[in-house]
Amino acid sequence: MALFILRRLLQSLFVLLAVSVVVFFAVYAVGDPIELLVSPEVGQAEREALIARLGLDLPIWQQYGHFLWNALQGDLGNSFVHSMPAIDLIMQRMPATFELVVVAIFLTCILGIPLGMIAGLYRDAPLGRGIMAGSVLGFSLPNFWQGMVFIMLFAVWLGWLPASGRGPTVEVLGVPFSIFTAEGWRHVIMPAINLAVANIALVLRLTATGVVEARNQEYVKFARAKGIKPGRIVRRHILRNILIPVVTVIGMEFGSLIAYSTITETVFSWPGMGKLLIDSVYQLDRPVVVAYVMLVTLIFVVINLIVDILYAVLDPRVQLTQTAH
Amino acid sequence: MADTTNKSKVPTRDPIQDTPQRRAILKKLNARPTVRGSVIALGLLMAFVLLAPYFAPQNPYDLMALNIMDGRLPPGAESMDGGRYWLGTDSQGRDMLSAILYGLRISLLVGLGAVFLSTVIGTLAGLLAAYKGGWVDTVVMRLVDFILGFPTILVALVLLAVLGRGVDKVVIALVVVQWAHYARIMRGRALQERRKEYVEAAQNLGFPSWRIMAFHLMPNCLSPVLVFATIQIATAIVLEATLSFLGVGVPITEPSLGLLIASGFQYLLSGDYWISMFPGIALLLLILSINIIGDRLRAGLDPR
Numbered sequence: 103m104a105l106f107i108l109r110r111l112l113q114s115l116f117v118l119l120a121v122s123v124v125v126f127f128a129v130y131a132v133g134d135p136i137e138l139l140v141s142p143e144v145g146q147a148e149r150e151a152l153i154a155r156l157g158l159d160l161p162i163w164q165q166y167g168h169f170l171w172n173a174l175q176g177d178l179g180n181s182f183v184h185s186m187p188a189i190d191l192i193m194q195r196m197p198a199t200f201e202l203v204v205v206a207i208f209l210t211c212i213l214g215i216p217l218g219m220i221a222g223l224y225r226d227a228p229l230g231r232g233i234m235a236g237s238v239l240g241f242s243l244p245n246f247w248q249g250m251v252f253i254m255l256f257a258v259w260l261g262w263l264p265a266s267g268r269g270p271t272v273e274v275l276g277v278p279f280s281i282f283t284a285e286g287w288r289h290v291i292m293p294a295i296n297l298a299v300a301n302i303a304l305v306l307r308l309t310a311t312g313v314v315e316a317r318n319q320e321y322v323k324f325a326r327a328k329g330i331k332p333g334r335i336v337r338r339h340i341l342r343n344i345l346i347p348v349v350t351v352i353g354m355e356f357g358s359l360i361a362y363s364t365i366t367e368t369v370f371s372w373p374g375m376g377k378l379l380i381d382s383v384y385q386l387d388r389p390v391v392v393a394y395v396m397l398v399t400l401i402f403v404v405i406n407l408i409v410d411i412l413y414a415v416l417d418p419r420v421q422l423t424q425t426a427h
Numbered sequence: 428m429a430d431t432t433n434k435s436k437v438p439t440r441d442p443i444q445d446t447p448q449r450r451a452i453l454k455k456l457n458a459r460p461t462v463r464g465s466v467i468a469l470g471l472l473m474a475f476v477l478l479a480p481y482f483a484p485q486n487p488y489d490l491m492a493l494n495i496m497d498g499r500l501p502p503g504a505e506s507m508d509g510g511r512y513w514l515g516t517d518s519q520g521r522d523m524l525s526a527i528l529y530g531l532r533i534s535l536l537v538g539l540g541a542v543f544l545s546t547v548i549g550t551l552a553g554l555l556a557a558y559k560g561g562w563v564d565t566v567v568m569r570l571v572d573f574i575l576g577f578p579t580i581l582v583a584l585v586l587l588a589v590l591g592r593g594v595d596k597v598v599i600a601l602v603v604v605q606w607a608h609y610a611r612i613m614r615g616r617a618l619q620e621r622r623k624e625y626v627e628a629a630q631n632l633g634f635p636s637w638r639i640m641a642f643h644l645m646p647n648c649l650s651p652v653l654v655f656a657t658i659q660i661a662t663a664i665v666l667e668a669t670l671s672f673l674g675v676g677v678p679i680t681e682p683s684l685g686l687l688i689a690s691g692f693q694y695l696l697s698g699d700y701w702i703s704m705f706p707g708i709a710l711l712l713l714i715l716s717i718n719i720i721g722d723r724l725r726a727g728l729d730p731r
Contacts, residue, residue, distance in 0.1 A: 120573065128586075128589045238722060239715065243711065244669060244707070244710060246668075247707040250703055251707070253696070254695055254704070357578070358578040361580055361581040362580055364673070368672075369692075383588040383675060391585065398581065402576065406576070
């Protein structure tokens with residue numbers, strides 16, 4: 103067990119290192135941020151001073167060495183544009199993204215699982231078919247366009263909800279959250295649904311497939327033969343058995359939702375770290391791009407690590423096949 | 428994933444032959460009205476795309492043909508020279524109908540191009556990994572795991588942030604993020620197939636490995652890859668539209684549907700819905716029809 107965790111830990115570190123190399127060289131090999139940062143009138147001496155201050159005059163592998171050494175100490179460089187540590191900039195924006203993602207996951211759970219169960223239980227009825235067809239629509243709708251349709255419907259035409267931005271925030275444990283105010287909910291609900299739609303469709307289909315499979319299992323037949331009420335069979339026997347893979351997927355989707363929030367945040371001008379990434383890409387603010395990618399990679403690696411370890415703990419077969427290699 | 432190719436255990440069967448399964452799949456495909464509708468919709472869109480230059484009232488790339496005085500006209504409005512803009516105009520007085528027809532071309536070109544290239548690359552990589560095994564397998568599959576470990580949009584976004592805008596660059600980015608799927612599917616399938624007698628027979632006949640891979644193994648592994656590719660066309664088109672919307676995709680001189688939608692976004696809040704809504708509907712129609720056909724195709728091939 104310890105060996106398995108150690109091996110996975112080393113693998114994760116290797117992934118992080120590989121990503122840092124790829125991203126650093128890719129991002130730092132392009133464009134000249136000096137062009138953007140310094141106005142053409144600035145003298146040559148001042149220019150060179152700035153280049154030296156930002157460390158852009160060193161050979162690229164030396165820049166990488168510095169970058170890696172600093173990164174290990176939690177310093178991912180200063181933003182060229184905002185002249186503050188890139189990691190602080192991202193951390194400032196993180197609660198907004200986190201909030202959006204959590205609300206989206208909440209919506210996925212309360213909509214995706216029940217709808218999936220209905221679709222699975224009434225597979226051949228119009229209702230079930232309708233839900234399954236709707237899920238294809240959920241997959242097909244391009245995320246950003248769907249967000250724009252929302253804005254057009256609920257903000258421009260009906261005027262029910264604000265078109266963009268985040269509501270007033272309340273500090274909870276020193277972190278600003280907007281979901282504790284009514285105005286905050288009015289702002290968060292549209293972007294959260296936008297972010298959640300594809301996920302709801304995914305969870306819905308997964309649940310429906312699970313229900314269809316579980317329905318014909320011996321234990322369900324047996325429960326039915328025992329005369330247990332259908333509602334109880336669904337809740338206690340079917341739901342419990344299909345919930346494990348569904349919950350795993352929802353957990354794994356946490357990371358991709360953070361990545362996909364870049365689109366939602368751009369559409370709804372949500373001041374999260376995804377919007378920051380897009381803005382930084384435009385402004386060639388390389389340290390912020392690199393820091394963002396490193397941070398998201400870290401989140402991904404940690405999630406995968408936790409899932410793998412949990413699986414090994416829960417399912418002894420996983421551990422055996424892994425260590426036998 | 429047992430499908431039609433299971434029949435090919437009989438080595439004499441021509442893979443393109445009209446098998447009973449094939450007919451059953453076609454029958455299944457034909458039975459659903461939504462599927463028939465999708466086929467018709469896709470066919471019509473394709474026809475529009477191919478005939479765009481003859482069909483479109485205006486060449487949207489020809490700046491001389493645009494009249495800035497006709498900017499942001501609502502659908503059905505009359506133009507300065509007496510014509511009609513059935514779907515309205517954008518801020519530069521470009522006829523939206525023409526822009527959509529030409530935008531569909533770019534979107535489809537990028538989608539098909541990216542899927543074709545990633546299918547070829549992924550299939551070859553997966554085949555090689557399965558047949559050669561050993562370190563080739565390890566290297567290819569580690570790379571696949573690495574790429575698939577990250578959300579597609581993030582990899583493509585960072586890649587395009589580095590490469591810059593351009594139709595060719597979007598295709599490259601899409602291929603980088605998508606080939607890995609094909610490699611994984613192909614490898615899984617080829618690992619099953621390579622244990623079968625016909626491969627052994629070919630090996631015993633002393634055929635070179637490239638020949639066994641290309642003419643024996645590959646034809647028998649291709650069907651799940653091709654079904655997947657159908658659906659991936661839609662995914663690629665959406666991804667391109669999204670990247671263009673975010674401003675890192677195709678250049679402004681060759682607007683795809685995604686870029687058209689993006690350019691209308693700023694006018695949406697003032698109520699000029701048609702600039703982004705109509706390209707969006709075209710995009711949705713395209714994706715939906717591909718997805719429905721792909722979904723049925725998969726259901727038809729999947730015995731469950």
